[in-house]
Amino acid sequence: MSKPIQLIVACSENRVIGRDRRLPFDIPEDKRWFHDQTAGQTVVLGRICYETWPQVLADGRQPIVITSNQSLASSRVRVARNVAAALQIAQTLPGEIMVCGGQRIYEETLPLADRLLLTLVHAEICGDTYFPEWRHLAWRETWRKESADANYRYTFSTLERA
Numbered sequence: 774m775s776k777p778i779q780l781i782v783a784c785s786e787n788r789v790i791g792r793d794r795r796l797p798f799d800i801p802e803d804k805r806w807f808h809d810q811t812a813g814q815t816v817v818l819g820r821i822c823y824e825t826w827p828q829v830l831a832d833g834r835q836p837i838v839i840t841s842n843q844s845l846a847s848s849r850v851r852v853a854r855n856v857a858a859a860l861q862i863a864q865t866l867p868g869e870i871m872v873c874g875g876q877r878i879y880e881e882t883l884p885l886a887d888r889l890l891l892t893l894v895h896a897e898i899c900g901d902t903y904f905p906e907w908r909h910l911a912w913r914e915t916w917r918k919e920s921a922d923a924n925y926r927y928t929f930s931t932l933e934r935a
Contacts, residue, residue: 775864777887780872780879781810783927784904785894790874791902794821802920803892806929808832810890814868817859817882820845822874835866839878856881876902883907889932894925911935 783803784790791797812832820840823829829836830849837851837859846852853859856878863870871890872882883889883905889912912932919928 776870778860778870778872778882778885779888779890780882780886781807781890782874782879782904783807783892783894785896785898785900787897788903788906789898789900790876790879790904792898792900794825797898797900798894798896798925800892800894800922800925800927802922803927803929806892811871811873814871815863815866816871816873817856817863817878818873819875819878822878823850826873833868835868837862837866860885876904880905883910887934889930891930891932892927893930894927896925907932 782790783800789797808828811834813834815835815837816829817837817839820838820842823836823838837853838845839853839856839859841854843852851862853862872878889907911934913935914930915933916931917928921927
């Protein structure tokens with residue numbers, strides 16, 4: 774039996790997830806949530822996300838980077854040429870499968886996802902990288918937490934494929 778595929782993302786109401794290769798918002802509570810949820814798990818991500826996430830190797834994460842750059846491979850980092858190969862490797866590793874971006878990786882894995890761990894930032898934010906539209910798909914919300922900081926209101930949700 775194959776392990777479920779989970780996507781974890783923070784995006785704005787207009788689906789922005791990035792600007793100039795960085796997160797478009799700084800929400801400490803969301804960063805803690807993201808790191809807690811991915812600790813000890815197999816994380817599938819693109820090269821830019823890998824290169825811009827300093828803690829990717831911390832807390833027992835097992836990264837699989839989707840890239841043609843084989844030089845990123847090491848004893849702690851696996852490399853796959855495409856999403857299908859990355860997910861095949863992920864099935865053989867311990868822990869849950871957590872897809873962590875970016876845009877192209879999310880676009881390819883959203884149709885395959887069993888669960889979406891979503892932080893929805895209640896704002897329209899300028900950016901150049903987007904999460905694919907998910908609201909038209911059949912999800913059921915199994916958990917929700919409303920929160921806010923000095924800059925944003927946001928909602929943490931777990932959505933299961935209906």
